[in-house]
Amino acid sequence: MNAPAGKKITTKEEALRALVEEISIPPSYDEKARTRYRSIGEWLDRPASTIHGLGPVVSSQGSFALGTVIRPVGDGDAYDVDVVCSLKHGSRSKMSQEELKQAVGIEIHGYATAQNMSNEPDDARRCWTLEYQDAANFHMDVLPSIPARDDFTSQMRGFSPDIGLVQRLSETAIGITDKKHPGYQIRGAEWLISNPKGYARWFRLRQKTILEEARLQMKAEGRVYASVEEIPSYEVRTPLQDAIKLLKRHRDVMFDGDKHKPISIIITTIAAEAYQGESTISDTLKNILPKMERRIAELGDPAVISNPSYPRENFADKWAEVPEKRRNFEKWVSKARQDFLSYLTVSRFNDFPEPFKAAMTETTIRKVSPKLGLAAAMIAAGTTAAVAEAQKVETNGNATKPWLDIE
């Protein structure tokens, strides 16, 4: 929540919230993105659609599904909105990846024409990309897919001994198209597996305590959701989501334009793994950053960071062939820990350290700085606070005395 006009920020948590507010996608854009992908879903499933009989369902994936979208650093940069178009009745025995891609493509082209979009949809390696040329500046990536429960289960056989987990994850597994896949044009060939819905579910369950509190609060307000998994990401804002947004902004500034920058899915995964239900952004960052740094430092060779919703997938699989990706991640996580903790632990709430300012960008800092209150009372209370700390040490029984060994 932004600080109300007139009320000054007097804590680090309020300052972090104000920063997150500045770097987050504006609510109107968020709403527009959702409206647009729903509109695509309605188009693909309209009675006249050539794939209507296959039961197309469109849902968000990636940062939109997780609630971790941030504004691009550059003014001209676009928001990438990732959506999955899953054909409920599709099967790899009935169609090849290429046939699925083209079937969805026909309708995506029709949608672009119907919407008077100036650019033709782009036939990318795995998805169709729609470019929206307006103030919101979206790139919508539509990923064609089919359910892949059985393929998922058979691929996971021998990989995970937890049959219950495999069954649960398989319910949301999908087969996706990939032009570079050897079986791209062959009916019945194996497909690449993905599980974005399973990942979103895992991400929510990592925040179960916080989300459960939010669910009860929403219930009291008349908005009823049966479980935390059903709460849409835009309905609630959690400390972990906010912390991930700040980390992604730090990454974007540190590696502006670098194609080997740390990828969001690894940042999100290891942050969520380290998260322990902290109730503030500040506590979340203080907990997860040292753990993330250690996690990366202790990775073996080759590095393996498994997808929690499809453990056979290694998010760090490219690190072996491009060592720069690994080095960049190591550098980034170390710098992120230093920059965030320099503010969270060492600085006063209204005094952003220089590296922290640089990491959040001057533009963002300029918007938040005027809202920061003064710390005169805090400075005056310094000695009293130090005495209180000394009393705490006494109470804990940890008091020690210095001496001088003059030998």
Added chain:
Amino acid sequence: MPQNLGSTLSDEVQLLIREIKDALFVDQPYLEVSVQGGAVIVEGTYALLPHLPLHQDMGAFARHKVRVTVEANYPKTEPVVVVLDRSIPRKDDYHCSSKGECCITVFETWKASAKDISIASYFNGPFRNFFLSQLLKRRKGHWPFDDWAHGEEGFAQAIAEFIGCRSDAATVKNILSWRIDNECLPASQDTQCPCGSGETPSDCCADLLSGLVQRLPQEEARHWLERLTKKRRPLAPREIQRRIHKNRPFRRIQ
């Protein structure tokens, strides 16, 4: 030159590095860890942070540029703490030598009495207390947790407090000698109590001595006694002049 932490290090050093990082990386962003000649070096700006949630938004109370040398055999060897800037007056009264070496605490008795003597506990306990005390000494003029006298006298005081006996060096030495020679209270009525009362131990300091047997291993008692009886290096003439000039060669005990 410091070694890269990625190079081959002994398990002992690797474990120590891990413990130090766990202890410091959570809230000390300006401290770096490296390895030099088998010891782990922690160097950079140490931020004296409030621990009470009420004070978290204040930021650090003080900052000190420090170098801490932790030998791989910690806790056998005491870490060496040097303040690299002038954030602490380099005076005996501030328990800081002219070279910036800090006398954090009597490490031996802390080790023997603290519940947890991990390196994390050291940084969070005596190390932090030292810098918190410096702050209050400068602002309020006294040490919040008191301080020991300098040299042998202070060491004897610390041991006496640990044992629970009189703090004169002779008594402390007698009791340590007794501990070195005894695994338990002697049954013989011929033995005199090491406190010098002339009574037998069972009629005098039985509880104190029994407790000492439990709390202080013989090897440690031997080490303490050696340190207590070790001949002190004579002071350099310049140091003698400095102390005479200040007219307070040793600090008076509170």
